[in-house]
Amino acid sequence: xxxxxxxxxxxxxxxxxxxxxxxxxxxxxxxxxxxxxxxxxxxxxxxxxxxxxxxxxxxxxxxxxxxxxxxxxxxxxxxxxxxxxxxxxxxxxxxxxxxxxxxxxxxxxxxxxxxxxxxxxxxxxxxxxxxxxxxxxxxxxxxxxxxxxxxxxxxxxxxxxxxxxxxxxxxxxxxxxxxxxxxxxxxxxxxxxxxxxxxxxxxxxxxxxxxxxxxxxxxxxxxxxxxxxxxxxxxxxxxxxxxxxxxxxxxxxxxxxxxxxxxxxxxxxxxxxxxxxxxxxxxxxxxxxxxxxxxxxxxxxxxxxxxxxxxxxxxxxxxxxxxxxxxxxxxxxxxxxxxxxxxxxxxxxxxxxxxxxxxxxxxxxxxxxxxxxxxxxxxxxxxxxxxxxxxxxxxxxxxxxxxxxxxxxxxxxxxxxxxxxxxxxxxxxxxxxxxxxxxxxxxxxxxxxxxxxxxxx
Numbered sequence: 001x002x003x004x005x006x007x008x009x010x011x012x013x014x015x016x017x018x019x020x021x022x023x024x025x026x027x028x029x030x031x032x033x034x035x036x037x038x039x040x041x042x043x044x045x046x047x048x049x050x051x052x053x054x055x056x057x058x059x060x061x062x063x064x065x066x067x068x069x070x071x072x073x074x075x076x077x078x079x080x081x082x083x084x085x086x087x088x089x090x091x092x093x094x095x096x097x098x099x100x101x102x103x104x105x106x107x108x109x110x111x112x113x114x115x116x117x118x119x120x121x122x123x124x125x126x127x128x129x130x131x132x133x134x135x136x137x138x139x140x141x142x143x144x145x146x147x148x149x150x151x152x153x154x155x156x157x158x159x160x161x162x163x164x165x166x167x168x169x170x171x172x173x174x175x176x177x178x179x180x181x182x183x184x185x186x187x188x189x190x191x192x193x194x195x196x197x198x199x200x201x202x203x204x205x206x207x208x209x210x211x212x213x214x215x216x217x218x219x220x221x222x223x224x225x226x227x228x229x230x231x232x233x234x235x236x237x238x239x240x241x242x243x244x245x246x247x248x249x250x251x252x253x254x255x256x257x258x259x260x261x262x263x264x265x266x267x268x269x270x271x272x273x274x275x276x277x278x279x280x281x282x283x284x285x286x287x288x289x290x291x292x293x294x295x296x297x298x299x300x301x302x303x304x305x306x307x308x309x310x311x312x313x314x315x316x317x318x319x320x321x322x323x324x325x326x327x328x329x330x331x332x333x334x335x336x337x338x339x340x341x342x343x344x345x346x347x348x349x350x351x352x353x354x355x356x357x358x359x360x361x362x363x364x365x366x367x368x369x370x371x372x373x374x375x376x377x378x379x380x381x382x383x384x385x386x387x388x389x390x391x392x393x394x395x396x397x398x399x400x401x402x403x404x405x406x407x408x409x410x411x412x413x414x415x416x417x418x419x420x421x422x423x424x425x426x427x428x429x430x431x432x433x434x435x436x437x438x439x440x441x442x443x444x445x446x447x448x449x450x451x452x453x454x455x456x457x
Contacts, residue, residue, distance in 0.1 A: 047121040058098035066094055089140050096133045131159040142203055154196050198246035205242040209235045228309050278312045281328035296406045298337035339406040346406045353394030355431045370420035371401045376413050378402045394433045
């Protein structure tokens, strides 16, 4: 009769029944009772009391030295931020640090001057405290609170089982809780392994993505739009690779999901047409460089600066501080005015009129001089003024001038030129006519009529 063996890593075969899990639980319960009985022995009770006393001493040291360390940290305002963050993390873990620093010398002393077997419980406590402290410091490098907590508690549980030599039994119990889907068995152990491995790979992918993105953003040889495209491509590759490796590491067969993913893709294609259109439009915008961060655009009534280009929308900030999220599809299908696409030169027109009694040659000369007196108006491209028509009450002109900085605003420069025109016309006696109307009421007596001249009956 062949003997049934357990695969490496404590994973039991699919034939494991619920009775096996009950047997393992009964055995662990018995071992727990034996452990509790051992803890109640005099020397083991002494070790627990010693560890509790050291923990109390560490707590008192933290109460005494904690405020002094905080005051010392406050006096180091000129230090770099990363160094101050390390000090803050150390300050929050002073009790654990003091406990580890106190218990290990005691363990070494007891092993040197007493029987080593009498300090085995203190060794386990010291190992657990040290492992938990190391896990706490390492997980502080993760910025996401959710991922940091998940990895921290998972690592604490794993090192605890490893130090207590219970990882095989715990793996067997977790693997016994599950069900089979054809040839694939899904157990609680597999789910936990998948979560931990995928989370660790996602953290690594996020770190690599941030590092790579910062270097790409600092590269001045790449255009801003191509930087955004390269960063997005790197993020997709890193996160996709991390997810694929994580699922393959826990034994998930991804080839069986090809048909299902195709069906889901067809359904999502119909339901998410706008989303896909915006994604494709965003890629096209990044490739043809028609719009890039920092450009000044006009789309309908919206005039502002491109702040960021996302996968689904572009962020446009106006001069009044409003931020519009414009879908990428609108930037492709609608008429967009890019004031800074190929160059920064922008020509502006101002329309005005003067009285018929004013010399048009003098008016044109004064208008050009007034435009030149404004700071942002270019002198290399001289302003011009033309007569465009004879109106009902004025001679109509158009004043055209060029600026080089549309990012500085268009309304304000027009207002400055209008103000310069007003001052120049006031100094030189040029009048700006305005429409006038004369209203007469029917039935009123005229000045020529008098009551004596009224017809007799």
